[in-house]
Amino acid sequence: MTQELFRLEDLGFAHDPARPVLAGLEFSLSAGERVAVLGDNGAGKTTLLHLMVGLLRPQAGRVLAFGAERRREADFHDVRARAGLLFQDPDDQLFCPTVAEDVAFGPLNLGAGRAEAQDAVAEALEQVGLPGFGERVTHKLSGGEKRLVTLAAVLAMRPEVLLLDEPSNALDRAARERLIDILAGLPQAMVIVSHDDDLVERLATRRVVLRGGRIEE
Numbered sequence: 001m002t003q004e005l006f007r008l009e010d011l012g013f014a015h016d017p018a019r020p021v022l023a024g025l026e027f028s029l030s031a032g033e034r035v036a037v038l039g040d041n042g043a044g045k046t047t048l049l050h051l052m053v054g055l056l057r058p059q060a061g062r063v064l065a066f067g068a069e070r071r072r073e074a075d076f077h078d079v080r081a082r083a084g085l086l087f088q089d090p091d092d093q094l095f096c097p098t099v100a101e102d103v104a105f106g107p108l109n110l111g112a113g114r115a116e117a118q119d120a121v122a123e124a125l126e127q128v129g130l131p132g133f134g135e136r137v138t139h140k141l142s143g144g145e146k147r148l149v150t151l152a153a154v155l156a157m158r159p160e161v162l163l164l165d166e167p168s169n170a171l172d173r174a175a176r177e178r179l180i181d182i183l184a185g186l187p188q189a190m191v192i193v194s195h196d197d198d199l200v201e202r203l204a205t206r207r208v209v210l211r212g213g214r215i216e217e
């Protein structure tokens with residue numbers, strides 16, 4: 001039987017009660033899937049990813065992750081360790097002076113020791129094709145390099161799921177190709193929010209559309 005990683009049931013969310021973003025949304029993600037979530041600007045795609053890891057809480061419905069219902073902040077600590085969210089803007093994810101510190105942040109936060117975190121950093125930078133970038137100053141990196149460093153920061157936590165919010169946004173052709181090749185080689189289940197047809201074509205095993213607050217297959 002395929003392992004179910006996430007299940008969202010009858011989810012409802014609004015920032016402003018007069019304008020619901022999600023209503024009656026049903027969605028599930030299983031191991032081995034790479035699901036592209038398409039939809040117009042403002043449809044609620046980023047909101048959906050943030051609800052999955054508890055950065056936002058639904059006003060209705062249930063979030064099940066890794067076989068358990070998640071309600072309180074404490075429930076989501078485990079979810080955030082196992083489902084890595086790549087933010088739409090890399091600058092929201094990188095806040096340390098050097099690349100190594102940014103990539104080590106997750107493992108250290110999860111309780112890894114120094115040596116273990118260093119190994120995770122080296123492995124993750126290798127995975128994204130940036131070995132030797134550890135001592136680089138994060139804010140001086142190019143946009144494409146920043147994107148890959150955020151991916152390394154997420155991979156360093158060895159997540160089971162990747163939640164990618166417009167990962168190829170603002171990348172040039174070469175950087176996009178490189179990112180797509182790296183993502184295509186990763187074993188994790190993924191939810192990919194993207195307006196990039198080529199990326200979706202090459203990565204997605206399933207496509208859904210977020211429209212009118214719900215997921216349509």
Ligand SMILES: Nc1ncnc2c1ncn2[C@@H]1O[C@H](COP(=O)(O)OP(=O)(O)OP(=O)(O)O)[C@@H](O)[C@H]1O
Binds near residue numbers: 046
């Ligand atoms: N903090 C907030 N307060 C009020 N409204 C918000 C807030 N954040 C998002 N919204 C609104 O919620 C709706 C959904 O936003 P969301 O960012 O999830 O859409 P999206 O599908 O990811 O859009 P895009 O494709 O443009 O990134 C939009 O109408 C947005 O303006």
